[in-house]
Amino acid sequence: MNVLDRSKRRQAWRSSAACADPEISPDRRVFFPPNETLPGACEPAKSVCAQCPVAGDCLWLALVERAADGVFGGLASPERRHLLERTPGLAIALRVIYVADQLPEWITHQDLATMCIGAGSKQLRPVWAIRHPPSGDRVRGGRWIKDELMAWALNLVVGWTQGDDCPPPLADRVRHELARFPQMAVCT
Known part of the structure; x- marks a missing residue:
């Protein structure tokens, strides 16, 4: 199963989006201003997003799929980039949670690249602490254990949603996503 297949299955919410209603949003081009x-x-698009019942779902997908431009869930691309940059590792953690069911037991750099998690060593720096713990015991071969990577991602995202930096509709959507991991309820 590839990421796109999973993405399509999880986008049933799109039919209830405010932007899908031609009476609320007759021109979809407002979501992609020049x-x-x-x-x-971006104000016309943000006004539509403000009344959207699934704005959190939209913003979640834009963050994990790394939408390059446009307004999603009430945030324009510069705002989304700023949101991710303020919390090191957040982009990776969100993506790890999104593709969790596709992760092998041992994850290599190649696995991360295949699933579009991190695009180089600079982005992966927040994850290196898992591989190189303070005790000095290293995991050999540049691999991560799935459960440790998931625990790291869940802890980071849970902490982030409880702070002031996470938009409320997105926090609700992330909590819904985290419910998929009852075996890691200790983290939440």
């Missing part, structure tokens, strides 16, 4: 950094360029 220059998102101009003041007010």
